[in-house]
Amino acid sequence: MNARNTFLDIAYQTRETTCLDTHWKRCQFAFEELGIDGIGYGIIPFRSEVFLQGSSNAMMFRHSYPKGWADDTGPQRLLDDDVTIPLLASGRDDLIWVDTEELLDQAEIPDQERKRFVVQNEIDRAYEMNQGVTIALDIDQINGVTSGMGLRNSSMTESEFGAYWSTHQHQLKAICSVLDTGIRKDHLPSYVGLTTTERDCLSLAASGRQFAEIEYLMRLSEDQVKKAFTRCRRKLQAKTRDHAVAKALVLGLINP
């Protein structure tokens, strides 16, 4: 099957998908047909957060990379030492993973901090994640929501990947944008996974209600409301309640 057909198929199929996992799997399958054997997708609600809180906190990430890689990097800090993320957040388009030294220069990482990037790079190499590309998908200038993808290929050499990328990049980008628009347009609530209770709590907090009022309006106990906010913070990867409210607003999960 040629690349164009793959793309058309996926575009038609995703129209009828109603669940996030199906959508994800179909896109993953389409990537595999073109030779990409691992994908990572992330949404950055606040670009400034990448520099303030680190890439892993700022990005809502989902991936199909080897489990060993995730375990070795540390599940809480998968992206902290990924040099492509700050570059992506500051407006770069495609970043081929091949030449780390050059990327570090571009990201203006000081010499004393480079060690952790080198370690990450070695982990990446150990799990054959050295061939790949990071793509900036969409930068919403109004709301500031940004998303990006990483595509991995484990079987090619450096020069092969360069040639592969220059012939296939348009098809790959097309599938990326199918995945991205699908998630952001239709599946964002399930991507974040807030329940209706959690959404209501956030929405009430955004409109200036005190805790006691939220308890009364939602007919919940103080403890339940507190727990709901804790779950919101965890699901939205937020440190404070302000943070959770702000993220939910920017992602459009609650209405202004």
Place this chain on the structure above:
Amino acid sequence: MRETAQHIVLALSDSLRGTTTSGQAWTLCLHAYEKLGVDGIGYGYIPLETEFNHRTATDVTIFRHSHPKTWADAIGDRDLLDADFTLPPLLKGESEIRWHHEPAHLLQAEIEQNRTDYQTQWEIDRQHGMHVGITLLLGRMSGQNGLVSSGIGLRTSTIAEQDFEKYWEHHGDYLKQISALLDAQFRVQAPNALIKLDQFEIDCLNFAAAGLYNQEIAFRLRKSEDQIKKCFARSRKKLSALTRDHAVAKALSIGLLAP
């Protein structure tokens, strides 16, 4: 007359592009209105729709006016819009509400219980030369049927009640154009102009929205924690917000923060 009115609108649109201070933009708009016979305006917009459930109209609206000070004093700064009889029809989606009609004609059944409030305010309006004018709907919050998000009241005290229709026929379109320019200026281009947060306050809110604790914000901005707390208190006041979440949410939806 028609050409000059058109010129006034074009000149305003040109000069707004070159404005650097918010006060200047407001004065430019006022001048343009004055040339067309409007001698007082009150502009307001609602950044957060959900607030309306539990707060008064004055609390949720970001409002600025150039009506006589005595008028504002007579009503009280905290309730300027609460008993404004043009607001309920405006929120229902009526696009032009004339001030010289008896309020009773316009009031809907659900505000029956505070009819006297509306009546009192209407009388105060009359005493301060605000009996002739019009309230216009400018923008809507969410799509065609959403809640109104901005509106403007134009006072034309020099025009007699019976001449108003004729006046509006001549100038209505131009006044609407000026109002649209003003709305874009204060809601989209320079939203901070009406709220007047300073850079320190914006920085604090930005950091709060990005999930930093007070302590961390204090460290980053080289201030004491106390100063940060006071800064949030000021921001809350300027945004008329009840809690810090609320202030962050409001500042975000107004577009004051850079996510």
